[in-house]
Amino acid sequence: MTTPSTNWDYAPAPESTKVEIKTQYGLFIDGAFREPRSGRSIETINPATESSLSRIAEADAMDVNLAVVAARKALKNWRRVPALERAKYLYRIARRIQERARELAVLETMDNGKPIRESRDEDVPQAAAHFFHHAGWCDKLRWACPTSNGSAPEPIGVCGQIIPWNFPLMMAAWKIAPALACGNTVVLKPAETTSLTALHLAEILQEIDLPPGVVNIITGAGETGRELVAHGDVDKIAFTGSTDVGRAIASTVAGTKKRLTLELGGKSPNIIFADAAIDQAVEGIVSSIWANQGQVCCAGSRLLVEESVADEVIEKLRLRMRSLRVGDPLDKNTDVGAINSRAQLDRIESFIKLGVAEGAQRHDISDVALPSKGFWCKPCFFTAVQPAHTIAREEIFGPVLAVMTFRTPDEAVARANNTMYGLSAGIWTSRGSKAYEIARQIKAGVIWCNTFNQFDPAAPFGGYRESGFGREGGRSGLSAYCA
Amino acid sequence: MTERSEITKTWKLFIGGAFPRSESGRVAPVKDLTDRSGGKALAYAAQASRKDLRDAVEAARAAQEKWAASSGYLRGQIIYRLAELLDGRREELIEAVRMSGRVGKSKARTEVEVAIDRTLSFAGWCDKLDSVVGGRNAVAGPFHCFSQIEATGVVAVFAPEEFPLIGFLTLVLPAIACGCSVIAMPSSVEPIPALIVAECAPSADIPPGVLNVLTGLREELVPVVAAHRDIDAVVASVEPEMAKILQLGVAENLKRVRLVDPQAKFLEDLAWSSPSAFQAVTEVKTVWHTVGL
Numbered sequence: 001m002t003t004p005s006t007n008w009d010y011a012p013a014p015e016s017t018k019v020e021i022k023t024q025y026g027l028f029i030d031g032a033f034r035e036p037r038s039g040r041s042i043e044t045i046n047p048a049t050e051s052s053l054s055r056i057a058e059a060d061a062m063d064v065n066l067a068v069v070a071a072r073k074a075l076k077n078w079r080r081v082p083a084l085e086r087a088k089y090l091y092r093i094a095r096r097i098q099e100r101a102r103e104l105a106v107l108e109t110m111d112n113g114k115p116i117r118e119s120r121d122e123d124v125p126q127a128a129a130h131f132f133h134h135a136g137w138c139d140k141l142r143w144a145c146p147t148s149n150g151s152a153p154e155p156i157g158v159c160g161q162i163i164p165w166n167f168p169l170m171m172a173a174w175k176i177a178p179a180l181a182c183g184n185t186v187v188l189k190p191a192e193t194t195s196l197t198a199l200h201l202a203e204i205l206q207e208i209d210l211p212p213g214v215v216n217i218i219t220g221a222g223e224t225g226r227e228l229v230a231h232g233d234v235d236k237i238a239f240t241g242s243t244d245v246g247r248a249i250a251s252t253v254a255g256t257k258k259r260l261t262l263e264l265g266g267k268s269p270n271i272i273f274a275d276a277a278i279d280q281a282v283e284g285i286v287s288s289i290w291a292n293q294g295q296v297c298c299a300g301s302r303l304l305v306e307e308s309v310a311d312e313v314i315e316k317l318r319l320r321m322r323s324l325r326v327g328d329p330l331d332k333n334t335d336v337g338a339i340n341s342r343a344q345l346d347r348i349e350s351f352i353k354l355g356v357a358e359g360a361q362r363h364d365i366s367d368v369a370l371p372s373k374g375f376w377c378k379p380c381f382f383t384a385v386q387p388a389h390t391i392a393r394e395e396i397f398g399p400v401l402a403v404m405t406f407r408t409p410d411e412a413v414a415r416a417n418n419t420m421y422g423l424s425a426g427i428w429t430s431r432g433s434k435a436y437e438i439a440r441q442i443k444a445g446v447i448w449c450n451t452f453n454q455f456d457p458a459a460p461f462g463g464y465r466e467s468g469f470g471r472e473g474g475r476s477g478l479s480a481y482c483a
Numbered sequence: 484m485t486e487r488s489e490i491t492k493t494w495k496l497f498i499g500g501a502f503p504r505s506e507s508g509r510v511a512p513v514k515d516l517t518d519r520s521g522g523k524a525l526a527y528a529a530q531a532s533r534k535d536l537r538d539a540v541e542a543a544r545a546a547q548e549k550w551a552a553s554s555g556y557l558r559g560q561i562i563y564r565l566a567e568l569l570d571g572r573r574e575e576l577i578e579a580v581r582m583s584g585r586v587g588k589s590k591a592r593t594e595v596e597v598a599i600d601r602t603l604s605f606a607g608w609c610d611k612l613d614s615v616v617g618g619r620n621a622v623a624g625p626f627h628c629f630s631q632i633e634a635t636g637v638v639a640v641f642a643p644e645e646f647p648l649i650g651f652l653t654l655v656l657p658a659i660a661c662g663c664s665v666i667a668m669p670s671s672v673e674p675i676p677a678l679i680v681a682e683c684a685p686s687a688d689i690p691p692g693v694l695n696v697l698t699g700l701r702e703e704l705v706p707v708v709a710a711h712r713d714i715d716a717v718v719a720s721v722e723p724e725m726a727k728i729l730q731l732g733v734a735e736n737l738k739r740v741r742l743v744d745p746q747a748k749f750l751e752d753l754a755w756s757s758p759s760a761f762q763a764v765t766e767v768k769t770v771w772h773t774v775g776l
Contacts, residue, residue, distance in 0.1 A: 129623070148753040247734040254734075255727030262737070420736070432772070439770045449772040456622035460630050460767045465715070466737045474620055474630060476767045 010325070013332045015116045019106045021196065024055040027063055027219065028202035030070035031212025037062040042192055042221065047113035048329050048338040048374040056195045059218040064187070064227040067216035071158045071185040072233055074213030079155050079183040081211075083139035090135030090180060092208040093201075097128040097173075100204065104197055108169055109329045111196045113338030113375070114292050116330050126455060127173035130473075133457035134177035137478055141182060144475050145482040153482035155183035156259055157235030160228040162249075163198075164241045165191035165340050166295040166397075172198045174472050175238055176215055177457075182481035184236070185214050189228055192221040193341050226252070234258060238480070240297070243395075243421075243466050261470025261480050263297065263462055265395040266423030268444065269416035270300030270452065273409075274309045276428035280450065282316045285401070288426055288452040290324060290379045293339055294399035297467075298424035300452055302392060303381070304412055307405045314363075314383060314403065322365055324379055336399060339375040348377050348398030355382050355391040360402070387418060395421070409434070413441045422464030426452045445471070493527040494674070496535055496698065497681035499542030500691025505699070507532035513675060516584030525582060528674050531699035533707045536666065539695040540713050543637045543664035546692030551634040551662030555610030562606035562660060565687035569599050569680065576676055580648055583673035595676075597750050598649035604756040605656040612661060612765070616758050620769065630769045634662030635739055636715035638764050639708045641668045641701065641729075643720035646749040648676035653755050654718045654743065655680075658764040659694060663716070666695045666708075674698045705729060712736040716763045720745045739763040 024041060026033040038060035044053050059067070078086075097104065101124045108119040137144060142152040159179045163171035168190055179186050190198040202217045218224060225245075229237055229252050236259040239249050243264040253260050270288050272281045288300030305313045329337030339345040356362055364380035381401035385392050392402045406412040416425060424446040427438050435449040445463045448454060455461065455473075462471035470480045493510060495502040504510075509530035514522030531539075550558070569576065573595055580591040613632050620628040638658040643650035647670040658665050669677030681696040697704065705725045708714060709732030717729050720743040729740055741763035749755065 146757070148757060243737070246737070250733035250737070251731055254730030255723070260733075264737070435772060436770070439768075445766065445768060447768065447770045449770065451626065451771055451773050454622070454624060454626060454628075454771050456620065456624070456628070459620040459622050459628050459771070460769045462767070464635075464766050464768075468737060469739050471767050474769075475616075475618075476630065 010333045012328070014328065015106060015330045015332055017106055017110065017330060019103045019110070021054050021107070025057060025195070025199045025219070027057045027059055027067070028199065028217040029063070029067045030216065031206065033202070036060070037066070042219070044111060044193060044195060046110050047340050048371070050373050053110060054196065056192070056199070056219040059220040059224045059227075061227045063218060064224060064231060067187045067218045068158060068231050068233050070213035070216050071187050074211055075155075075157060075185045078185055078211060078214050081183075083141070083152070086180065086183065087135045087138035089208060089210050090131050090138065090177060093204060093210070094128045094131035094135060096204040096207055097124065097131065097201075100200070101125070101128070104169060104200060106330070107200060108197050109337070112165065112168060112194050113329050113340050115334040115337045116332055117334065118292060123167055123170045127169045130170075130173040130177040130457045134181040137181045141478065141482060145479045153182070156481060156483050157184060158233060159184045159186050159236045159238060159481070160231065160234040161186055161188045161238045162225045162228065162241065163188065163190055165194040166292060166297070168194040169197035169201065171240055172201055178472070178477050178481050180214065182478060184481055187216045187218060187228060187234070189218055189220060189225050192219065195219040229253065236260070238470070239263070246468060262468035263470070263472060264466065264468035266297050266299070266421045266463065266467050267302055267393065267395055267419045268298055268300050268421070268424040268426070269302045269304050269442070270426035271304045271412050271416060271428065271438065272306060272309065272313055273429040273434070274306040275430050276450070277430060278309060278312060278316065281428040282313065282320055284426060284428060284450070284452045285317060286320055286324070289401040290336055290399050291453055293336055293377065295340060295344070295397050296453065298446060298453065300424070300426050301396060301401060303401055303403045304415055305403065305405050306412070307407050310405045317381065318363055321363070321379055321381070324365070326368055326376065326378060327371060336379055339377050339398065342375055344397065345375040345377060348396055348400060351391055351394070351396045351398070352380065352400060355389065355400070358389045358391070360385045360389055360391060387415065393419070409438060413438060417443050420466040423467035424448065491524065491526055494529065494678045494698065496529045496531055497678070497684070497694070497696040498535065498539045499695065500685060505529040505531050506534050513673070515582050516672070517582060526675065528678065528698040531697035531704065533703065535697055536704055536707050537711070539666045539697055540637060540711060542692035543666055543695055544713055546690055547634070547636055547664040550664055550690055550693045553662070555613070558660060558662065559606045559609035561688050562602060562609065562656065565683055565689065566599050566602040566606060568683040568687055569602060572679055572683065573599070576648060576679055579673070579675040579679065582675070583645075583647055585645060594646065594649050594750060598652050601649065601756055602652055602656060605660045608657070608756070609660045612758065612761060616761070617767070625774045627772045627774050628769065630767050632661065632761070633766045633768050635764050635766050636663060637666070637713060638663045638716045638718060639666045639668070639714050641705070641717070641719035641721050642670055642677065643743070643745050643747070643749070644670045644672055645745075647673040649749045650720060651677040651680065653749050653760075654720060655694070657760040658718065659689070661761055661765050663764050664693045666697060666714070668697055668699070668701065668704055671698070671701055701725060708732065710735055714738055716740070718763055719743065720747065
């Protein structure tokens with residue numbers, strides 16, 4: 001007699017990878033791809049396989065200058081393009097992103113390591129939505145950002161924009177769409193590990209005949225970014241990334257006329273009250289810390305649970321964590337993909353070691369097999385965490401959750417605000433008035449009640465305190481691009 | 484009849500609702516700049532030290548949360564009351580502005596009257612900023628999503644050297660109106676109009692610590708403000724080299740900085756009391772709530 005199979009595992013369901021990746025990419029300056037003057041390039045790899053995807057150019061000071069000159073030259077005409085005509089370019093970009101969505105999603109997953117489910121359902125649709133939403137603003141700026149004489153506001157000018165590797169295409173859209181809607185021109189620097197979707201976006205800009213120089217995309221690492229920040233003919237710097245780099249940028253632009261907006265790190269609290277719908281809250285925890293491998297600036301990396309339900313929540317979380325599928329990001333059933341780089345993986349692992357060393361208790365899915373190549377970190381959470389522990393204070397930027405408890409709403413608020421950051425917060429309760437009162441007391445720029453990690457081009461996003469200043473999205477986001 | 488000799492006043496600091504001397508014991512003369520012979524001392528003003536500034540930040544921090552939690556309607560009434568009190572001391576204010584030697588009596592009168600009217604304007608903003616700048620965000624999912632305007636927190640203000648009254652009020656009032664608490668450094672050459680505002684503050688029921696006024700040397704106080712990690716925002720109308728020091732302070736704790744041209748014309752332009760007056764002293768908080776059965 002044969003034993004019935006107990007293997008209920010999913011069969012592999014890989015997304016096809018029909019995406020044309022060139023062996024190398026130049027810099028997108030003044031409407032064309034060109035070889036970097038520097039003559040240097042950087043290899044970009046698939047973090048799930050460690051195999052090479054392509055080589056991208058590394059822009060030096062001369063290259064950065066060429067891009068800024070192109071943006072300055074293009075500004076003269078672009079700012080005078082009638083508003084509805086400007087809108088048409090943005091609408092066309094949105095359309096082309098939608099039409100090339102599958103290609104962009106696959107490319108994003110290969111370059112970043114995030115699950116195809118996320119790039120397909122979140123990153124790429126959000127990128128298209130940002131262009132579509134901002135297209136509609138072009139002719140309405142005089143009402144969105146009124147001036148004292150009633151005329152439409154002027155653009156700021158040439159905007160230098162530096163974006164991180166966690167949501168590469170989506171961040172490019174968040175930066176470029178409002179800048180163009182307000183009549184600015186752009187020099188965008190994507191992160192050196194995840195430049196490919198931005199370079200394919202550059203192809204789209206060519207396809208829709210965006211005037212040359214309106215958007216320039218220059219690839220490179222930290223040095224390229226520093227050159228862009230320090231360039232004397234840039235009118236505004238918009239940066240998304242770590243708080244440390246944000247501080248350095250702020251110091252560089254001090255004493256200049258450059259405008260500055262910073263979207264930086266976080267150590268966001270996710271607060272579960274005993275009267276919450278616990279099953280939904282557990283799903284919320286999963287998306288708050290394990291989506292995108294926890295490499296999210298607004299990740300709910302500190303879980304605050306009301307003591308009376310802590311055991312129940314932790315038990316359910318443990319069960320739910322076991323069901324997460326870690327592995328091939330291109331598999332449509334994958335929940336947790338690869339960490340973006342070796343350097344980031346090392347950083348996450350050092351925090352996990354520190355958490356154990358400082359006395360917190362680690363819970364993970366130790367028996368899950370991981371691929372032999374690539375950068376992998378199993379999702380985990382820590383209990384017995386003290387507020388002074390490093391893992392409760394510092395941004396890890398990985399799938400690592402610190403669980404703490406509280407007894408009263410006042411204690412929850414005090415713990416939630418016990419951080420120098422203030423990017424986001426989650427609140428789970430079935431009482432609406434309580435949710436709004438806690439939301440009022442928490443010092444954070446984005447607060448999700450009975451949900452987490454929701455984004456929309458109409459909703460302003462950005463932080464309090466050391467999570468930066470300025471907003472992206474909605475009317476507040478536009479004002480950051482109007483003089 | 485013998486001539487009555489004047490009482491030369493020594494103006495003190497305004498910290499946490501009280502009027503202390505500087506802990507350093509320092510005072511400096513306030514000169515009558517209309518006096519061509521070199522400016523005789525009209526009065527004396529305390530010269531704040533870095534310790535005074537730290538005390539003021541503590542007082543401001545202690546007061547801020549409660550002030551921000553009070554209703555916009557209440558804050559509006561308090562600022563309106565301040566306008567009433569300033570109007571009652573109008574002649575004194577005109578004289579104090581005139582002593583700066585920059586304007587004659589009629590221009591001094593205009594500055595004072597526009598300043599009092601601008602105070603009224605800010606009284607009206609307290610319960611309207613949210614409606615004008617915040618609002619519901621039409622997001623694509625099943626969520627009630629709105630953005631509300633909140634106070635940034637503790638704000639340091641460096642008022643311009645010129646326009647000793649209207650420059651001071653134009654930069655201080657937006658912060659107070661939206662629920663911040665303020666440590667304000669008035670014009671160092673002509674601080675008396677701002678010190679009169681400080682003397683009106685308790686009678687207007689501005690809670691202790693919400694407005695603090697420190698007279699003193701700018702070059703001493705600017706670096707302390709820039710480096711202070713419990714100051715959330717700076718609004719400053721200062722010369723470029725001091726502006727740069729304040730901007731470098733952003734790297735300390737990501738404090739928000741609004742710089743105002745020290746040559747700005749504070750009497751003109753409607754933008755002084757437009758929503759743009761609230762940059763750096765307000766934060767946008769976006770709240771999402773699920774919608775469903």
